[in-house]
Amino acid sequence: MSDARSLADIKSDLAAQVQQVMTRYPTTRSAIMPALDLAQQKYGGVDGLTYQAVAELLDVPEIWVFEVASFYSLYDRAASGRHHIRLCTNLPCLLRGAEALMMYLQQRLDVGPGETTEDGRFTLSAVECLGACEQAPVLMADKQYHGDLTAAKLDALLASLADQPAEDLS
Amino acid sequence: MSEQVLLRNIDNPNGHKIETYEASGGYQGLRTVLRDFAPDEVIEEVKSANLRGRGGAGFPTGLKWGFVPKDSPLPRYLCCNADEGEPGTFKDRILMERDPHQLIEGMVIAAYAIGCRTAYLYIRGEYHLSIDRCQQAIAAAHARGYLGANILDSEHSLEIHIHKGAGAYICGEETAMLESIEGRRGQPKLKPPFPAVAGLYECPTVVNNVETLACLPHLFRRGGEWFASIGPDHSPGPKLFGLSGQVKRPGVYELPMGMALGEMLEVHGGGALTGKFKAAIPGGVSAPMFPRSAFDVKMDFGSLAAAGSMLGSAGVIGLDETASIPVVARRITEFFSHESCGKCTPCREGLTWAAKILRRIEAGQGQPGDVEQLEMLCGGIFGNSFCALGDGAAWALGAALKHFRPEFDALIAAHSQAG
Numbered sequence A: 001m002s003d004a005r006s007l008a009d010i011k012s013d014l015a016a017q018v019q020q021v022m023t024r025y026p027t028t029r030s031a032i033m034p035a036l037d038l039a040q041q042k043y044g045g046v047d048g049l050t051y052q053a054v055a056e057l058l059d060v061p062e063i064w065v066f067e068v069a070s071f072y073s074l075y076d077r078a079a080s081g082r083h084h085i086r087l088c089t090n091l092p093c094l095l096r097g098a099e100a101l102m103m104y105l106q107q108r109l110d111v112g113p114g115e116t117t118e119d120g121r122f123t124l125s126a127v128e129c130l131g132a133c134e135q136a137p138v139l140m141a142d143k144q145y146h147g148d149l150t151a152a153k154l155d156a157l158l159a160s161l162a163d164q165p166a167e168d169l170s
Numbered sequence B: 001m002s003e004q005v006l007l008r009n010i011d012n013p014n015g016h017k018i019e020t021y022e023a024s025g026g027y028q029g030l031r032t033v034l035r036d037f038a039p040d041e042v043i044e045e046v047k048s049a050n051l052r053g054r055g056g057a058g059f060p061t062g063l064k065w066g067f068v069p070k071d072s073p074l075p076r077y078l079c080c081n082a083d084e085g086e087p088g089t090f091k092d093r094i095l096m097e098r099d100p101h102q103l104i105e106g107m108v109i110a111a112y113a114i115g116c117r118t119a120y121l122y123i124r125g126e127y128h129l130s131i132d133r134c135q136q137a138i139a140a141a142h143a144r145g146y147l148g149a150n151i152l153d154s155e156h157s158l159e160i161h162i163h164k165g166a167g168a169y170i171c172g173e174e175t176a177m178l179e180s181i182e183g184r185r186g187q188p189k190l191k192p193p194f195p196a197v198a199g200l201y202e203c204p205t206v207v208n209n210v211e212t213l214a215c216l217p218h219l220f221r222r223g224g225e226w227f228a229s230i231g232p233d234h235s236p237g238p239k240l241f242g243l244s245g246q247v248k249r250p251g252v253y254e255l256p257m258g259m260a261l262g263e264m265l266e267v268h269g270g271g272a273l274t275g276k277f278k279a280a281i282p283g284g285v286s287a288p289m290f291p292r293s294a295f296d297v298k299m300d301f302g303s304l305a306a307a308g309s310m311l312g313s314a315g316v317i318g319l320d321e322t323a324s325i326p327v328v329a330r331r332i333t334e335f336f337s338h339e340s341c342g343k344c345t346p347c348r349e350g351l352t353w354a355a356k357i358l359r360r361i362e363a364g365q366g367q368p369g370d371v372e373q374l375e376m377l378c379g380g381i382f383g384n385s386f387c388a389l390g391d392g393a394a395w396a397l398g399a400a401l402k403h404f405r406p407e408f409d410a411l412i413a414a415h416s417q418a419g
């Protein structure tokens, strides 16, 4: 998130790309989602300072930015771990054992859904259908899908991610 | 196996590249359109080929385009709905990842038909690979003169911009999607006015699904008659079905419409994972399920509607004998309750309530009268919610209660006896 950054820093970080995005739409309001996305790619999440920066860059009321940021689930408004694991628990995944895998992940990481491990390495979330039901059960780790999951595959995945730095968040 | 049209490049690791696409006849449809058809003639051809929307509603595509007013001075927009999110549905992702140029070419043709110069491709935010591949495809199409100003030296110009969704299922509803592109919360709007008249930025707008648009290049390369000759008269053209759940061979299959549900599951899906099938959902979780006794139903728009369900997104979910229908019903209801946008009371409150009762039944705390209560809730939501989300949820739950009532009763009775 924007911890140590000032409003001015965020604005100057984002200004050029936000300007670019604005050209795609006839209204600046339309650029709110892409601007939040750019901020999230850069800082790993969005917060009050980001809303203010986006609002000022686009010259729209800050509440418009907040309304959008709080409606859509992919904007991370709370700090998450270095790696975000989103396990699908919807029907096709459930029918192939997603609930048991969720329990397994909770035990392995010692966290509940929506929580981050104490060492800050992993955030675990239960999510709705990822649109990859042919590979059920499926999860998304950062930007990568992993399908046909088993407990052994989860072990291997956790091991491979554990020492990896957070990938470029874009 | 019938001819693979939409999936012909599916196993080619270079299927997403423009060279592969061109080598398999890509962009020939667009050349034909720009050379031989006036925009109105494009609409007529799509009407006579009887292409019906592949997003869920099955509305005739040519008819939809025809609603765009001819005399409006406002810009027209084309929005491609790639916010695939209905559990069991993944066909559009496969198209965008493996052969995205079909979609881009289809968008250029559709934009020509309706006189649009700016199009938005709304892709769900989780689909990173689809987003990358479509972005590359747009750039490659630009470089070859299939996009941008004066496409292939014609009068037609088009820019396509990708708008990334951010994890809201409701944005698959067309008016919610337009709100989202406008930079608001994705909540559906009352219709009329329909988007064709007052859609994006209050301008005439056509919203089409990925697979619908991906059909167009083939339709124009090989002709409307060829297109209409595939599958049954009322539901023609190539069609993708996503098979998932407890089937041996999950995946996306290109099959003509009109095949029996049972045949699709047994022959193509490879049969049930364990034992036999117990039930199946034909078109994403909002489509009411069928028990095995009804597996001879034909998989097309009309037959499924007549049988009390729908083709929807054609996401077929197989349930074998190990599946507990109360669990399935609970998970579907939880999904819709979670994804309700909160705008209308029957959907927001009703689904939360129904999910609570279903969780209670599953946990062994069911009470006599719970099933009646659920039925009452379904009746209260269906037809009374603002958009199709509430209807779909109530309809799906209603079918589970109707076909598998004894499973619910047994769970409740076990508790009453224990108590």
Ligand code: FES
Binding pocket: A088, A089, A090, A091, A092, A093, A094, A128, A129, A130, A131, A132, A133, A136, A137, A138, B087, B088, B089
């Ligand atoms: S249900 Fe898990 S990816 Fe669709």
